[in-house]
Each structure stands twice: as structure tokens, then as C-alpha cells.
Amino acid sequence: MPTLLHIDSSVFSTEASASRAVTATFRKHWQEQHPDGTVVYRDLAADPVPHLSAEAHVAGFVPPSAHSPEQAAVFAERVKLIEELEQADAVLIGAPMYNYTIPSTLKAWLDNVILFGRTAGETPSAKGTPVTVVASRGGSYAPGTPREGYEYVQNYLTAVLADALGLDLDFIVPELTMAPQNPAMAELIPLYEASRDQAHAAAADKAKRLAERLAA
Structure with missing residues (x-):
């Protein structure tokens, strides 16, 4: 049965997080189609992976036989994350925008799984795996909006997930999520609600x- 790798990175709970709420909808419908399938779940806010150290970085460029004990230990942790990606039939990532970019915990996960000569390079080991990213944001950074030039989430993740790792990338983008909390955005609440509903429907x-594609 198919395996879904589900990664959340919001610092908020599902009740308070737009990205977690939408990834939960995706996962629910996925599991309805694959009741006997496997979901590998990583909550990077509750259980963050280590930021890339010098030992873990260098270990990726030398043969395992040449690893120091410290390099062997930290590289083994990288390999666990890499194998989760390689063994997944599909990937789901919650990636809220914090200060114009992704959470540092998600960046740490990416730094660990990007390994040239294996997951990246001429023949990426997870190439073609479908990945759905829920890229929630407090405002709107869509083309034509005043803040279009500050959109560093989709641009960055496209470069990393699609271009470097060769994954089959798709985005769901709930916008204006701060409207219910920010009085200055009160008039945008209907647009926020429409974006939220569209995101859940898309998920x-x-x-x-x-699920149908993988079952075919």
C-alpha cells in the first residue's frame, strides 16, 4: 500500500494553524482512499531535526569508510530522513510563511535531505515523487499584489523541491490568514474565508x- 510522508512545520496547533488544518484535510482524504496505507509523520515544531552541522555536511561528501565516529553518527540521522523521502509514494508539507520565508525547522529538514550525488544531482533518488505543499500566508503575495516581490516561499521551494530534488511539485496557498486577527484587515475577512474554503477543497x-493516480 502507498506511503505518505507528512511534514508539518507550523509552530501553532491545528486549531490555530492554517497550514496544519489544510494538511489534515489532505491526510484525511488520503487515508480514506488508502485505509491500509502508511503515513510517516514528522512534526518539525514539536520534534525538530538538527540543523546541519559541519560533521553532517562533510560526511555527505566522503565515503562512509572514511567517516569519523562523530560523522558516522550524525550522517546516520541524515540517512533516516533521506530514506523516508525516498521510500514515500507521495509527500505532503505544511509550509507557512514566517517573515517572508519558510520556518527554520523546515529549512533544517531540507538541508538534511538534500544530498548531492543521491537526492540531488543528475539522477535524484526521489525524482518524480508527487509533493503537495500547503504554503499558507498572513497576507497576499500573489502576482499583481503590492507584496508580490516578497514571495520567497513558493520561489524557494520550487527551486529546492522541483529543480534540485526533481519532485513533482504542487502548491495549495491559503492566503490572508491574519485577517480574522488583525483589525486593519477586517474588510478582507470574506476573501480570507474564500481562500480558506478553496484550500480545503483543493486538498x-x-x-x-x-490516490487514484497511484492506484492506477
């Missing part, structure tokens, strides 16, 4: 279609 639809 349900994408999960079902992806």
Missing part, C-alpha cells in the same frame, strides 16, 4: 486524485 480533491 480534498488533490488527495483523492493522487
Whole structure:
């Protein structure tokens, strides 16, 4: 049965997090299609992976036989994360925008799984694996908006997930999530609600279609 690698990185609970709420919808519909499937879940806020150290970085460029004990230990942790990615039939990532970019915990996970000569390079080991990213944001950074030039989440993740790792990337983008909390954005609440509803509908639809695609 298919395996879904589900990663959340929001610092908030599902009740308070737009990205977690939408990834939960995706996962729910995925599991309805694959009740006997496997979900490998990583909550990077509750259980962050180590930021890349010098030992872990250097260990990726030398043969295992040449690893020091310290390099062997930290590289083994990188390999666990890499194997989770390689063994997944699909990947789901919650990536809220914090200060114009992704959470540092998600960046740490990416730094660990990007390994040239294995997951990145001429023949990426997870190439073609479908990945759905829920890129929530407090405002709007869509093309044509005043803050379009500050959109560093989709641009960055496209470069890393699609270009470097060769994954089949798709985005769901709930916007204006700060509207209910920020009085200055009160007039945008209807647009926020529409974006939220569209995101949940897209998550349900994408999960079902992806399940059908993998079952074919």
C-alpha cells in the first residue's frame, strides 16, 4: 500500500494553524482512499531535526569508510530522513510563511535531505515523487499584489523541491490568514474565508486524485 510522508512545520496547533488544518484535510482524504496505507509523520515544531552541522555536511561528501565516529553518527540521522523521502509514494508539507520565508525547522529538514550525488544531482533518488505543499500566508503575495516581490516561499521551494530534488511539485496557498486577527484587515475577512474554503477543497480533491493516480 502507498506511503505518505507528512511534514508539518507550523509552530501553532491545528486549531490555530492554517497550514496544519489544510494538511489534515489532505491526510484525511488520503487515508480514506488508502485505509491500509502508511503515513510517516514528522512534526518539525514539536520534534525538530538538527540543523546541519559541519560533521553532517562533510560526511555527505566522503565515503562512509572514511567517516569519523562523530560523522558516522550524525550522517546516520541524515540517512533516516533521506530514506523516508525516498521510500514515500507521495509527500505532503505544511509550509507557512514566517517573515517572508519558510520556518527554520523546515529549512533544517531540507538541508538534511538534500544530498548531492543521491537526492540531488543528475539522477535524484526521489525524482518524480508527487509533493503537495500547503504554503499558507498572513497576507497576499500573489502576482499583481503590492507584496508580490516578497514571495520567497513558493520561489524557494520550487527551486529546492522541483529543480534540485526533481519532485513533482504542487502548491495549495491559503492566503490572508491574519485577517480574522488583525483589525486593519477586517474588510478582507470574506476573501480570507474564500481562500480558506478553496484550500480545503483543493486538498480534498488533490488527495483523492493522487490516490487514484497511484492506484492506477
